[in-house]
Amino acid sequence: MKNFIQTLRNIWRIDDLKNRIIATLGLVLVYRVGAHIVLPGIDPNKIAALGEQTKDGIMSILNMFSGGAFANASIFALGIMPYITASIIVQLLGMAVPYFQRLQKDGESGRRKINRIIRILTVGVMLVQAPSYLINLHYQLPDSAFLAEGFWGFTFPSVIILTAGTMFIMWLGERITDKGIGNGISLLIMIGIIARLPFAFGAEFVSRVQEVGGGGLIALIVELVMLFLVFVVSILLVQGTRKIPVQYAKRIVGNKQYGGVRQYIPLKVNAAGVMPIIFAQALMFIPLMFTHFNTEATSSIAAAFADYTGFWYNFTFALLVIIFTYFYTAITFSPQQMADEMKKRGGYIPGVKPGKKTVEFLDDIMSRITLPGSIFLALIAILPVFAILCHVNNQFAQFYGGTSLLIMVGVILDTLQQIESHLLMHHYDGLMKSGRIKGRTGSTAAL
Numbered sequence: 001m002k003n004f005i006q007t008l009r010n011i012w013r014i015d016d017l018k019n020r021i022i023a024t025l026g027l028v029l030v031y032r033v034g035a036h037i038v039l040p041g042i043d044p045n046k047i048a049a050l051g052e053q054t055k056d057g058i059m060s061i062l063n064m065f066s067g068g069a070f071a072n073a074s075i076f077a078l079g080i081m082p083y084i085t086a087s088i089i090v091q092l093l094g095m096a097v098p099y100f101q102r103l104q105k106d107g108e109s110g111r112r113k114i115n116r117i118i119r120i121l122t123v124g125v126m127l128v129q130a131p132s133y134l135i136n137l138h139y140q141l142p143d144s145a146f147l148a149e150g151f152w153g154f155t156f157p158s159v160i161i162l163t164a165g166t167m168f169i170m171w172l173g174e175r176i177t178d179k180g181i182g183n184g185i186s187l188l189i190m191i192g193i194i195a196r197l198p199f200a201f202g203a204e205f206v207s208r209v210q211e212v213g214g215g216g217l218i219a220l221i222v223e224l225v226m227l228f229l230v231f232v233v234s235i236l237l238v239q240g241t242r243k244i245p246v247q248y249a250k251r252i253v254g255n256k257q258y259g260g261v262r263q264y265i266p267l268k269v270n271a272a273g274v275m276p277i278i279f280a281q282a283l284m285f286i287p288l289m290f291t292h293f294n295t296e297a298t299s300s301i302a303a304a305f306a307d308y309t310g311f312w313y314n315f316t317f318a319l320l321v322i323i324f325t326y327f328y329t330a331i332t333f334s335p336q337q338m339a340d341e342m343k344k345r346g347g348y349i350p351g352v353k354p355g356k357k358t359v360e361f362l363d364d365i366m367s368r369i370t371l372p373g374s375i376f377l378a379l380i381a382i383l384p385v386f387a388i389l390c391h392v393n394n395q396f397a398q399f400y401g402g403t404s405l406l407i408m409v410g411v412i413l414d415t416l417q418q419i420e421s422h423l424l425m426h427h428y429d430g431l432m433k434s435g436r437i438k439g440r441t442g443s444t445a446a447l
Contacts, residue, residue, distance in 0.1 A: 024180030041148030067192025182415035204396035269373035272328030280320035318378035325374035335362035
């Protein structure tokens with residue numbers, strides 16, 4: 001406790017770090033206030049039906065990602081997910097379209113152009129998702145809940161407000177990244193998830209207390225222990241690395257080992273971090289836009305993907321997580337760069353020729369170790385379904401899986417790593433005596 005208080009004092013002594021933390025808290029407060037501002041033209045006293053809709057099913061996940069704004073019919077109802085969807089589209093284009101490939105190689109100027117394209121595309125996504133959200137409001141809320149009617153009286157201004165709300169959240173995220181601590185967009189997603197945790201725990205606690213006898217409370221304790229174990233596994237998965245086997249990985253120069261110690265090339269089992277889950281979840285929300293179209297095909301597809309406990313939803317979700325894990329690993333890990341770096345330092349892999357053969361070898365090794373990592377990440381992502389099958393409350397079950405827990409772990413580690421970097425830079429002790437905190441800044445920064 002004494003060390004913790006001393007660490008807080010050290011943080012407060014560093015003016016730059018203190019100002020960044022205060023700025024972050026202030027911007028997060030603005031985000032949370034906005035999540036409770038109801039759209040003009042809707043009676044806030046008559047949106048209870050929307051809250052009932054978001055208790056279960058995929059709507060509860062969307063509501064969790066928006067920090068409850070979806071159920072509040074808020075100006076921030078669609079949250080940051082349209083921006084993430086636009087980011088997915090642009091990054092996929094970067095793999096197939098030469099123009100986007102050139103932009104990715106142009107450094108800072110290319111990154112600015114890509115960000116501009118993502119913002120424009122976000123507006124386009126909002127022009128599709130916002131009307132779908134308003135259609136859902138008309139289905140869920142009574143007619144008396146709408147104080148304004150018609151296209152020009154309600155629909156058009158509401159679409160503009162929802163679009164502006166998402167763009168404003170983007171702006172808040174960018175300001176947090178520039179002026180605050182951590183990656184802004186990822187931090188806002190985490191804050192939205194944490195905001196739902198007390199309600200989810202409260203619902204689970206009430207349901208367990210109402211059970212006959214003392215079995216309910218015992219079950220609740222078991223659930224909390226299991227949640228802690230999943231939390232520990234999530235940390236290991238976020239930080240986990242593996243090393244190329246000794247016979248391949250040791251680097252030798254002049255037939256001598258560096259300082260008599262064998263050197264290894266650390267390769268991460270999960271180099272993509274939490275990004276595959278965020279991106280896969282964003283794509284799983286797309287069928288919701290077609291829920292209220294009355295064609296038989298769209299209705300059946302939307303119904304299949306609206307049931308997040310169903311087989312097809314979880315199979316598709318897990319498959320997308322695996323695909324995006326490989327996709328993001330290809331972005332964050334460059335075998336060509338690693339091979340060039342080894343060559344510059346005079347290192348090589350025994351039995352493998354330097355140059356192209358080394359690149360192919362590293363790429364093959366990374367592909368092999370990414371497979372079990374991606375499968376395990378997919379299993380963590382669909383873990384809430386197994387929790388529900390064990391009769392855990394639907395809202396609380398969401399915190400057993402990657403849509404919440406892994407995101408929270410990754411973002412928290414990133415933020416703590418940045419705080420620790422400031423402390424060490426000013427010659428203070430870090431946050432932990434046992435070693436440096438390893439975050440996932442490389443992957444979450446992609447947002």
